[in-house]
Amino acid sequence: MKHFLIIGHKAVTSGDYSLNDMPGSAGRMDILCRCVSSAFFLSHDLRRDVQIHLLLLGEPHPGRYVRFEGEHVRYLSPDERSAGALIKKALQKDVSSFESRSTPGVNTRTATLKELLDEFLEKGCELVYLREDGDDLRSTADFAEDTVFILGDHVGVTEEEEKLILDAGARLLSIGPLSLHANHCITIIHNELDRRGGEKQ
Known part of the structure; x- marks a missing residue:
């Protein structure tokens, strides 16, 4: 299973947008919607072995978590509006720290970055943090069966968040010398793993 964790620092946490x-x-x-599309969609199919985790830190309720499961997601099209509608529906639910389903394959609850990192580690996932000065993705060894690729949004990752990520033991990798959009990073990661002969979708 491939996981992508996207930290949305400005993304609103109410469903009235x-x-x-x-x-x-x-x-x-x-x-975030472009990240969802890049994570899941092939030309004429959907990647089933992918989950994308969105941590929304905007107002009015910072710390909303929305998880998309490729194996179960429904009503999702490649356009931004489709993903936006599913996120909007998730944010309209009253939630607690216990996960609940908003639509098939879309789940939501409250969470912090540290809680998510701890949960990934408890499940035996490998953490990979993408940064321009990391080891070259193309020259790295294979990844664990369950790997979480961690990315920031347009404002990047804060120093405090980066410390949490590195303290959790994340491997530091680079997909190139320039800063790219998060959804482009996802596409490049998929391409590299596909070229290595990853699992059939």
Whole structure:
């Protein structure tokens, strides 16, 4: 299973935003929606062995967590509006620290970054943190069966978040010398793993 954890620092945490203005009214929710699309969609199919984890830290309730499961997700199309609608529906649910389903394959609850990292480690996942000065992805050994690739949004990752990630033992990897959009990073990671002869989708 491949996992992608995206930290959305500005992404709103209420479900009253407009699908017609996700860059503005939703705190750059469009970035997270593009990540969802890049994580799952092939030309004529969907990657089933992928989960994408969205940690939303915007107002009014910072610390909302939305998880998409490729194996079970329904009603998802490649466009940003489709993913935005599913996230919006998830944010309209009253939640606690216990995960609940909003639509098939989309689950939500409250969470902090540390809680998510601890949970991944408890499940035996390998943590990989993408940064320009990390080891070259193309020259690294194979990854664990369950690997979590951690990315920031358009503002990157804060020093405090980076410390949590590195203290959790994340491997530091680079996909190139330049800073890329998070959804482009996901596409490159998929391509590299596909070229290595990854599992059939």
